[in-house]
Amino acid sequence: MKRSVRNFIGGSWVDSATGGTFESVNPADTAETVATVAKSSCADVDNAVNAAREAFRRWRLTPAPKRGEILFSAGEILAGRKHELGELLTREMGKVLPEALGDVQEAIDMSYYMAGEGRRLAGETIPSELPDKDCKSVRVPVGVCAIITPWNFPVAIPAWKLMPALVSGNTVVFKPSSYTPACAAMLVGILGEAGLPAGVVNFVNGSGEETGDYLASHDGIDAISFTGSTAVGLGIAKTAAEKGKKVSCEMGGKNAIIIMDDADLALALEGAIWGGFGTSGQRCTSSSRLVVHRAVYDRFLDMFSAAAKKMRLGNGLDGKTDVGPVINAHQMERILKYIGVGTEEGAKLVTGGKACREGVCGRGYFIEPTIFSEVTPEMRIAREEIFGPVVSVIRAEDLDDAIRIVNGTPYGLVSSIYTGDVNKSAIAERELDTGIVYINSSTIGAEVQLPFGGTKRSGFGHEEAGGRGGGLDMFTKWKVVYRDFSGRLQKAQIDR
Numbered sequence: 001m002k003r004s005v006r007n008f009i010g011g012s013w014v015d016s017a018t019g020g021t022f023e024s025v026n027p028a029d030t031a032e033t034v035a036t037v038a039k040s041s042c043a044d045v046d047n048a049v050n051a052a053r054e055a056f057r058r059w060r061l062t063p064a065p066k067r068g069e070i071l072f073s074a075g076e077i078l079a080g081r082k083h084e085l086g087e088l089l090t091r092e093m094g095k096v097l098p099e100a101l102g103d104v105q106e107a108i109d110m111s112y113y114m115a116g117e118g119r120r121l122a123g124e125t126i127p128s129e130l131p132d133k134d135c136k137s138v139r140v141p142v143g144v145c146a147i148i149t150p151w152n153f154p155v156a157i158p159a160w161k162l163m164p165a166l167v168s169g170n171t172v173v174f175k176p177s178s179y180t181p182a183c184a185a186m187l188v189g190i191l192g193e194a195g196l197p198a199g200v201v202n203f204v205n206g207s208g209e210e211t212g213d214y215l216a217s218h219d220g221i222d223a224i225s226f227t228g229s230t231a232v233g234l235g236i237a238k239t240a241a242e243k244g245k246k247v248s249c250e251m252g253g254k255n256a257i258i259i260m261d262d263a264d265l266a267l268a269l270e271g272a273i274w275g276g277f278g279t280s281g282q283r284c285t286s287s288s289r290l291v292v293h294r295a296v297y298d299r300f301l302d303m304f305s306a307a308a309k310k311m312r313l314g315n316g317l318d319g320k321t322d323v324g325p326v327i328n329a330h331q332m333e334r335i336l337k338y339i340g341v342g343t344e345e346g347a348k349l350v351t352g353g354k355a356c357r358e359g360v361c362g363r364g365y366f367i368e369p370t371i372f373s374e375v376t377p378e379m380r381i382a383r384e385e386i387f388g389p390v391v392s393v394i395r396a397e398d399l400d401d402a403i404r405i406v407n408g409t410p411y412g413l414v415s416s417i418y419t420g421d422v423n424k425s426a427i428a429e430r431e432l433d434t435g436i437v438y439i440n441s442s443t444i445g446a447e448v449q450l451p452f453g454g455t456k457r458s459g460f461g462h463e464e465a466g467g468r469g470g471g472l473d474m475f476t477k478w479k480v481v482y483r484d485f486s487g488r489l490q491k492a493q494i495d496r
């Protein structure tokens with residue numbers, strides 16, 4: 001069934017000012033149009049920002065526990081509609097159904113978690129250096145926030161940003177990827193059903209170049225939270241700096257798993273397959289590099305290629321499918337180009353390497369799980385984010401060499417080490433220059449109750465999601481209040 005996705009502004013579903021539309025298409029079967037979507041103009045974004053500005057006055061004064069209760073209700077509605085939303089997600093984005101359900105589950109988790117924050121949002125009370133005076137810090141909302149999200153986690157990533165923004169008392173203009181608007185619309189609808197007042201979340205659709213850029217640079221926006229490519233993220237960070245907006249950019253990755261000679265290789269294999277080919281390699285957390293100790297390199301490579309060869313491509317709604325499609329023709333071309341680059345650079349293509357156009361794959365964007373061995377750290381396929389089912393296997397001499405290789409890219413989102421040696425794991429934990437480190441586990445599977453973000457070109461500005469330093473720090477500012485009840489002028493820092 002084809003859906004119609006309109007914008008949601010000031011509590012009403014509306015067409016775009018020009019009446020223009022675009023379509024979202026099933027990447028596993030391009031004959032299926034998933035939704036016809038409102039194509040926003042600048043006027044639509046202006047309306048959305050104005051509605052958010054208007055709603056901010058009341059929403060910031062709504063008690064935080066009440067705001068949290070609405071998020072809790074949203075979590076309950078999401079849980080009740082998990083399968084419906086998961087199926088839509090597989091149709092619109094392509095990931096296999098169990099992963100789509102996981103995407104929705106992450107949003108449920110974040111709703112409940114941030115609902116609880118409504119009864120915390122704690123500041124501090126600190127003693128004053130002067131008598132009859134007290135001091136405290138209070139979290140206050142930043143204002144109107146732009147939330148710009150990618151297609152690879154069409155429900156979870158919006159929830160990572162929306163829930164902390166809302167519980168903190170901000171209002172929002174949300175622009176999802178133009179490849180996954182129907183999933184985003186369902187999330188917005190659920191927030192409305194949960195009782196979110198009109199204007200608190202506004203929803204505009206369109207491309208990044210048109211709608212996203214205009215929204216990010218809008219003078220009525222106080223903060224921008226973005227997830228997507230490093231190139232776009234750094235552009236947004238620049239706009240934010242020029243205009244004095246608070247910013248969080250979660251960008252690319254070139255994540256690596258280290259496999260030591262003392263690792264449990266069967267366990268490492270499962271982690272490498274899941275991290276490398278889960279979501280068709282389209283996570284910013286995907287394990288696109290395996291850095292393997294030379295003593296186990298050949299053995300592990302054999303195990304890895306044998307397992308990859310067995311993976312079945314297909315429609316994510318089919319329970320037998322291991323690997324779904326990639327998102328669109330442009331990405332498919334880009335990934336195939338990188339596979340060509342790998343071969344030209346002298347890496348050895350061990351398995352995969354081609355688009356699949358046979359049988360169930362005939363009408364979608366499918367690429368075989370692809371492995372390169374004999375990859376050296378300088379090669380482009382070892383340094384640049386491919387965002388597809390392509391894994392580079394690199395040989396390391398020892399732990400120091402492995403850490404140097406992992407840290408030797410411009411990115412720093414996630415790393416992982418498989419080892420049976422507690423000392424090696426401790427050294428890796430300390431030396432790996434990434435925002436997230438896993439020990440004896442793959443690079444994917446970050447949980448909502450901790451901050452999420454990377455070093456170097458992977459992250460700019462505040463981390464997001466939960467925990468200390470996560471989304472609440474992005475979406476609040478500290479207000480410090482000094483109260484003097486001495487009845488006379490007391491001067492701090494002045495000798496008496």
Ligand code: UN1
Nearest residue numbers: 153283284285444445446
């Ligand atoms: C992303 O790919 O942008 O850790 C987010 C994970 C997921 C989130 C990924 N929980 O892989």
